[in-house]
Amino acid sequence: MQTISTTPFEDKLNYPLKKKQISVLQINLGKRCNLACTHCHVEASPKRTEEISPQICEDLISLIYKFPQIQIVDLTGGAPEMNYGFKPLVEAARVTGKQVIVRSNLTIYFEEEFDDLPEYFAQHQVRVVASLPCYLADNVDKMRGNGVFDRSTQALQWLNKLGYGKQKNLILDLVYNPPLPTNAKFSLAPEQTKLEQDYKIFLQEHFDIVFNNLFTITNLPVGRTKMHLERQKLHTSYLQFLESHFNGSTVEHLMCRDQLSIDYLGNVYDCDFNQMMHLPARTHNGESLTVAKLLEFDNLDLINEIQTASYCYGCTAGCGSSCGGALL
Template identity: 65%
Template sequence: MIALNTNKLTPFDQKIKQPLSKQKITVLQINLGRRCNLACNHCHVEASPKRTEELSPEICQQLIELINRFPQIETIDLTGGAPEMNYGFKLIVEAAKKAKKEVIVRSNLTIFFESGFDVLPEYFAKHQLRIIASLPCYLEDNVDKQRGKGVYNASIRAIQKLNQLGYGNEPDLILDLVYNPPIPSNENFSLTPNQINLEKDYKTFLKENFEIKFNQLFTITNLPIGRIKTYLKNKKLYDAYLQFLESHYNPQTLAHVMCRNQLSIDYLGNIYDCDFNQMENIAATLPDGKPLTVETLLKIGNLDVINDIKTADYCYGCTAGSGSSCGGSLI
């Protein structure tokens, strides 16, 4: 599909015509830091081995207190960087599991082969962590172009190891994979493929070639944030890409966008409506306009203090076509 660069973008808040309201909070998505063993070219967090930002012991303890205090929290979603490399990972995992929460780790899989992290697969299985792992294509060339040479083969070996431990087979050991489309190099933009059909293709190819099993595939749209934003601007494609996303806006996705029932928390304890707002530094606020932190929530004693979600033009990425979220397509 070709994006036309002739129409002016409609601001997202004007498109939806009314504020996007927050619902009961059931998910905490925590970014533990920017340190990562990879530097993928589609990373909206701009993580890399050179980054040093990570959670502090003080904020870690506040997060554990938050997890313990609010029974309404169902899921703790740990991300980064490579979350496993940043301070507080195991402390939060074990506190959350003790509190009977679902724990998701968003793993790049290749971390298993870094010094000191080879025990992670067994640790994940022991604590029954749900793994959501990046594998942006089932073909080697496409993966290595996005994530670096050798990443595909390392990812395959990591999944095989997880399968040996029961992931993808046992009901309490869930392994989901994530598809990201290639970053567009011209105005021939396209939305993510149909998630159900692409999952079938992944499962067939990976089973036939590597005897690999996994649970679900999530298709996630590339939002123009972080390294993708920089790339699109350098290619003079940024405005055209946003217009393409707007042209495929689907109002049916609004009821299901992930920002409605989650809080996104950074390594400093600041709170955002979603991970994308976190990267763009658009803080969530109380009705009086004051920014929110974990410490503030603990003092208030209430998670449901945000009325309206802060939106931006990149929200078209979550609401185009079948929609996109950290859990894949929305409808």
């Protein structure tokens, strides 16, 4: 085990990282997935079976109905579409006027029993945030598996035919992740606006694909990314690299500020990365939270200070990183 010789994140800030009013509910429905990507911080795969239970799903639906302050319900996984409760949660959120985001790997549409998803998404005006870590086939297949790029472009064409990327209420966003480093020549994600234009030009010219936004997301040393870095003996140096690019201007915009992250067991975290590292959100008196407790207390805003760790430097390096891309 390597010793992490970085400044504790809370010391770098010199002040507690405070929660704002909650407006985003991000739900990780489970670890079932049809892919096993090399950079997956969730460590999802076709072999995983963990998923949300009927009771937790029912509690989450109650939460969605009970709190109008929730503006966005963000569904992730694994492949969220494969896990129990996906459609009931989509429909509860849409009935209550909330935006629904699905974090889709695109290839799921070609799996048996899931070929109705693009039409379902369009019917419910679900915002699709799709992983496409590069616009070149070789790079995508190395990270996500053979044939993933071809299926991804076919899926994007399918979504375009339904109006995604073209109609106002059918938003299609793509996500860029840098390749995992194999030596100490680390780099942050390219400038988001410029890379978005590169993606749009290439995908339009070669595949007649259009989309709305590109999100650049830093690989945080969590899950399979952390395991890769440890195998390469790069974990400590990567954290030091991230710390050296710390940008205090990103802190105001961090996604953990106005978000609750819920796992398939109903536990509450400040963000998906803390969830994967088993670092629960806590109230002012140190109590961890569950969806059932939020319902019992009739309050989403029970967390004062956000739990932080060394990997938080990944969200605050350079232009910052979040589930919605760069922060600046």
